[in-house]
Amino acid sequence: MKRRDFLRTAAVAPLVSFVPFHLAHAAARWDRILVLIELQGGNDGLSTVIPYADPKYAELRPTIKVARDRVLQLDERLGLGPELSPMMKLWRDKQLAVVLGVGYPDPNLSHFRGIDIWHTATNADEASTVGWLSQVFKLEAPPADYAADGIVVGRGSVGPLKAPDRRILVLENGGAAAMNEAKRMAGNAGMGGGNAALAHVLQTQQSFKISSAAVLAKNVDRVDPGATFPAGDFGNQLAMAARLLGGGVQVPVIKATIGGFDTHAAQLTDQPPLLTQVGAGIAAFAEAMKKHNLWDRVLVMTYSEFGRRPRENGSGGTDHGTAAPHFIAGGKVKGGIYGQQPSLDDLFDGENLKHTTHFRSMYATAAQEWWGIPTPFIKEKPLGLISA
């Protein structure tokens, strides 16, 4: 960390976080990439990592439970939903971490507030508009010659990267239209004053021009993604991510998004196809990264605004809930189960899972363990799942 940056951080951070070892650390590992996958709508954790051996599970979910013989067993208590079978190879290769009971105290059950809390790494009673990755990048900025601070593939939100001054590139539908505009805007300088709205337009244009020019130079549309991705928008997003990284675009973060997890009704119809895409997508992405010799440099992490209610509702669905399991995968990941499965007998407010792992532990893992950036704003400890 540069001294100037440290002083700025120290000036705003409370004294309790004033820990001397932050003063000196090795340079951040900007050769390492974080790939975030947002499961939009609140993924039902209990049908993703299933406590199949707990009789309470079947009792709470008389019509939507996954039959015990269809569960892909991880151990004697837990197993993955059958749609996630392509991920079992990563599990057997010990490159898949299953993090249990991820949540936070006083959970908020609103989609929007929930995802804001996750995106900004705040406590439930705090509000912030700056994404957690942008807070990390404020402590240590990615190299200036990188294409961008983050690339969002697809139409998802820039959530964790959100900040007024971050360089974020959004590449929808393979980015063809964006690349065309990049060429057209190449010569247009147009910067200037005006009101805040105009300043925003001009600044956005400038940021787009710089980032897109860096991607354009790599001809990513001609790069072999390296694997067959599942059909559909989510698979296309991950294929785009594979082409960007395989083509040598330098960027510390790529974010993909799959929506539709708000399964208040008919969950048995609606959730399995989504999990199928997640499982096949992550497996294909791992294969592609191995082909490009990048798998040791990639950390894949899922997240969602909340899990869902343990007890199914009267519509064959589940209402908004709290804690849920998430996945972290990569060539350097020490595979296994991390954290405790929340109890189905001891529920929060009598109906929701009590979190056992704070979601900021996942962020600490990415920032501290993966990139080597001390993050005083995160009090939670990393999960300890990156091998040396």
Added chain:
Amino acid sequence: MARPNAEIRHLLARTGFGMAKREEIDALSGRSYADAVERLLDNVSPKPFLTTPDWLNVPLFAQIEANLPKERRDAMQMERREDQREMKAWWWAEMLNTPRPFTEHMVLFWHNHFTSAINKVNRPELMFKQTALFRTHAIGNFEKFVKAAAKDPAMLVYLDTNSNRAGNPNENFARELMELFTLGEGRGYTEQDVREAARAFTGWRVVTGNTNAGFRVEGTLHDGGVKRFMGRRGRFDGDDIVDIILQQPQVAEFIAEKLWLNFINDAPDPAAIQKLARQFRDSKYELRPVIATILKSDAFRDPENRGALVKSPTDLIVGTFRVLGTPPANPSLFPAVGRALGQDLLDPPNVKGWPGGLSWIDTSLLPARNAFMFGVAAAVEVQATGMQTLATQARRDMRNLPVTSIDANTVKKLGAMPGEELAELLLPVPPAGGPAGPGGALGALLLDPTFNLK
């Protein structure tokens, strides 16, 4: 010819679709500003301008449909998808054609407030009925509006009230009623209130099976027990819950702030919001007077606030085609343009609607807007010069654009205007200078970064 009246231009841009035709500005310019505001409000109409789609009168044989063989049901669903596309195109056409753009501006405002999405509701006739409800209550009484929206068939489906039943409550509607429709997130209610309110809406059902979708309470599915809600106890039903919510002062503040953000700028003045909220509450939630106050306010009229808002994609598309065009021959092209620019009308991204404001412009949407405006500028060039051979890029830009809706006579008339007069008609603030492109002086203004503002 005199310059366009800048204050009336601003009023029409902010109550319509980001800009206005010269005739529309001139028609309101010969009177006092306050008169012009009242005249606009008088013109808001519960009736649409265009004739309604014919499939609206197709009976809703939901029960019968469920018992049909699969092939027959699939065929009906195919037909319904076609009707969904027509529903979207119909609304774009209404916005493009109506002589009362303020009406459709408010319908869109409420669509972004009491959201529903056709991809979940499925039945286009229910979505039509919902937009009709928004037209009816556009500037009416908010209390009646909330109660009607709670019983609206599309809403009953979209937020799962239709499967909310005693003993197995579904909280989706109850939560959004407080979080998004009335109080604002976390402002004066608890999780307990959400659960209890959900019980009060149990048994609320869509009536289908005849020619007109409606609402009824299914007694056997309704939880008639005592609820504890916001410190009260009683055998509340849904209307009672709305009544209790509307006694909270946060409701008027929340709606006043939302109106401010829609009409004035991105930075509501807390003291002014308090005053507007008081007026709104004192008038028993009448919308017209509070909207009139906003439109006549010093803040609204402050020249500093001209160009302070980003045009929504709908503003950009509808405004541009209203000013440059004739009524479009093929409105079916418009929904896809809206989707590409980030606003697929009748299919909002989620129940919170489009966040709007500066978020309409990001590093993904700005290039999409530029591509759209390049296509419009290319079409302007074609219409102005009668050019038959086009550059490859211009052809690509115009692909999938409703270019035939850009009218040669209008383009020629605008092209003949003195430069400054044209700039004052098309832009809210002086031009900042944009990329080189087709369409001459008119094209240069369309491609100017300030064309994104209103």
